[in-house]
Amino acid sequence: MTLRTWTIREVLEWTTSDFAAREIATPRLDAELLVAKALGIDRVGLYLDLNRPLVDDERVAIRELVSRRRDREPVAYILGYKDFYGRRFSVSSSVLIPRPDTETLVEHALTCIPEDAPFRVIDVGTGSGAIALTLAAERPLATVTGTDVSEDALAVAARNAEQLGLGDRVRFERVNLVNESSEYDLVVSNPPYVTGAEIAELEPEVRDHEPTLALEGGEDGLDVVRALLSAAAGVTHAGAQMLVEVGVGQAASALTLAERSGAWTPIGTYPDLNRIERVVHLRRT
Ligand SMILES: C[S@@+](CC[C@H](N)C(=O)[O-])C[C@H]1O[C@@H](n2cnc3c(N)ncnc32)[C@H](O)[C@@H]1O
Known part of the structure; x- marks a missing residue:
């Protein structure tokens, strides 16, 4: 059996609608920040590669960060920094x-x-x-x-x-x-x-x-x-x-x-x- 592959675009869309359904205030922004962090790139990097399929390790890393946000942990704690x-x-x-x-x-x-x-x-x-x-x-x-x-x-x-x-x-x-x-x-x-x-x-x-x-x-x-x-x-x-x-x-x-x-x-x-x-x-x- 072949598992479905996910592109960066798809994972961003899925995560955004999941966060929105949970009434998280800024679902798209949070999805971009967390997916970028899991992939070790910045948000611009996501847009340069939207159609790239994700490998298993990347999906695991994304899932872990997304799950923390679903528990309503603040994005700043997940990223580890805040600008002031x-x-x-x-x-x-x-x-x-x-x-x-x-x-x-x-x-x-x-x-x-x-x-x-x-x-x-x-x-x-x-x-x-x-x-x-x-x-x-x-x-x-x-x-x-x-x-x-x-x-x-x-x-x-x-x-x-x-x-x-x-x-x-x-x-x-x-x-x-x-x-x-x-x-x-x-x-x-x-x-x-x-x-x-x-x-x-x-x-x-x-x-x-x-x-x-x-x-x-x-x-x-x-x-x-x-x-x-x-x-x-x-x-x-x-x-x-x-x-x-x-x-x-x-x-x-x-x-x-x-x-x-x-x-x-x-x-x-x-x-x-x-x-x-x-x-x-x-x-x-
Ligand atoms: C609202 S936070 C402010 C943190 C930081 N100054 C800021 O503005 O982002 C209040 C801080 O006061 C500390 N705090 C609470 N009671 C205190 C006390 N009696 N003496 C010293 N610090 C205290 C807390 O541990 C916490 O770090």
């Missing part, structure tokens, strides 16, 4: 996948960091190191510390520092929020901020695959922000600044918490590309 602010970051299931929303925080942080003078920055809850390493890459005179409670996340961040050639200016520390013996000019953080009620409503890609430690922010989503307002006050001087990413509808409450803390004066809030007030900007009183 123009750079490529390794990711694993130990870290949150860097989001475009967080580029809003990076853009505003860059306006706070001088280009021509040393400056000390701390990124609390650094995960893959996306924020810390982007700031260091964009501001060569800045020294940046990234903290996290997850040892596995810090290993991913250290690998990214190495890959981006930033190991000498970015230091990673395993600590709860901040190490109290240091002082900084700017605190940035994208803390876990999903509320208890929202967790159940998340897409399976996030809820079932991204680390809970990177997502859950307690009943109102602001538990880590509360703790950070107080901890960051202990490692900053008067006039130092803080930029914190928050969830939908949380910006006003975060500003109120900051004002009540007595340590921080609100400067403003900034929207992301979807016009959601995403970043809270504070100055140390």
Whole structure:
């Protein structure tokens, strides 16, 4: 008996309709990325060879990646990387996948960091190191510390520092929020901020695959922000600044918490590309 042969075109079409039937949001794109990865080529390479029949080993490799995606594992974890602010970051299931929303925080942080003078920055809850390493890459005179409670996340961040050639200016520390013996000019953080009620409503890609430690922010989503307002006050001087990413509808409450803390004066809030007030900007009183 001869088994049916499949061409690249056919496998892309089959996978796309399978993903679409499973309500995966971008079925064709995901199919192309995963088939290209399994074949060790890029997406353009697929189109140069659409009518090529696949050999058995290639079909096995494709089937394995497609099956992971059918289980709603995020494409970034399957590929092993995600692009953020123009750079490529390794990711694993130990870290949150860097989001475009967080580029809003990076853009505003860059306006706070001088280009021509040393400056000390701390990124609390650094995960893959996306924020810390982007700031260091964009501001060569800045020294940046990234903290996290997850040892596995810090290993991913250290690998990214190495890959981006930033190991000498970015230091990673395993600590709860901040190490109290240091002082900084700017605190940035994208803390876990999903509320208890929202967790159940998340897409399976996030809820079932991204680390809970990177997502859950307690009943109102602001538990880590509360703790950070107080901890960051202990490692900053008067006039130092803080930029914190928050969830939908949380910006006003975060500003109120900051004002009540007595340590921080609100400067403003900034929207992301979807016009959601995403970043809270504070100055140390
Ligand atoms: C939302 S993720 C942000 C990851 C990365 N900064 C980004 O923007 O892509 C939050 C990170 O905070 C870390 N985290 C949670 N609680 C923490 C704490 N008390 N101290 C330090 N890091 C914490 C988690 O392990 C996770 O890596």
